Amino acid sequence: MEIQEKLVIIGSGPAGLTAAIYAARGSLNPVVISGREAGGQLMLTTDVDDFPGFPEGIQGPDLMARMKKQAERFSTKFIDEDVISVDLKRRPFEIKSETCNLLTETLIIATGASAMWLGLPSEQKLIGKGVSSCAVCDGYFFKDKDVIVVGGGDTAMREAQHLSKLCKSVTIVHRRDSLRAQSALQNLVKSKPNIKFIWNTEVIECLGDEKIKAVKLKDVKSGKIKEMPIDGLFVAIGHKPNVEFLKGQLELDKGYIKVKNETHASVDGVFVAGDVSDYHFRQAVTAAGAGCKATMDVEEYLEANV
């Protein structure tokens, strides 16, 4: 016999876990399908200095471990798998993960967003061979070398800052003429003598066979193309929302799940929180706040409808 849940939460970043903490305390016995990238983007972030309550800063993975522990304290069930598909046309909703099949009255989608690659065939061929998206993982291999970081947001600044401690030089290549990153990070990066910028420029090809040797850069204003020899390329151009498993069952807006009244998706009983519907703020603390709102709206919906 299949058990019918009151609430299933897909995703285990700050949005999903905050939703779980509120739901568990509200006796909804939530099930969190945490996903293969459990913990979300913060698992790849080192110093988190802007989450309230941690005056000395905290490491991203530590913050997520604490949130998970807090959700577990109030009896949240975790399924450590990816969601394969959902059926939102039937009631209760049906959620399939890799090995489980769940039925639920309500659903919170907090699947966040995953890092994007440039999408060049020459880039994909050289992943691990000088092309990386994780400076804290692979930076060591570029000790005293020359690398570039592609991007202009918070992630790109953090990657550049980490690499500047190891590498001879770090060049940030950005397709615009200004950065999107928060100013504290911009100031930090601009204060490093071995970090320089190339503005209004895109990477259009990675060159090298066994190993990356150079990149082709295109000036987006003049259209001029030039080659630049490098030892490593770190991609930090942003994130795309994780919505593939929905297979078109919810309305999207610019690829993100469309919400009305803050948390409501286009199907009744489905609620949304965090980066999967937020292309503007994208902070751990805003995601956590959205998770709280989603659960409060779930409670209201269950009272009115079930």
Next chain:
Amino acid sequence: MAKITLYKTTTCPFCKMESEYLDSKGIKYDAILVDQDEVAAKKMVEESGQMGVPFTEITKDDGTMVKILGFDRAKINEALGIQE
């Protein structure tokens, strides 16, 4: 028993996740911190032809070797016959 070598760096979150995963399954492995050991780092780059971590080498009982770049749970499970 398959012999497993996990190449990792101190600051790499995926490496930590993979270590925790293998520990949770009670699987024994040799962990090599390449950022603390230049010789091992060189060996890894030469053997694998790449510079990414976590990098896992699994030598199976029949002598065949599986090389896995990144924390790829599905590939690890397949190589070690782990059923979840």
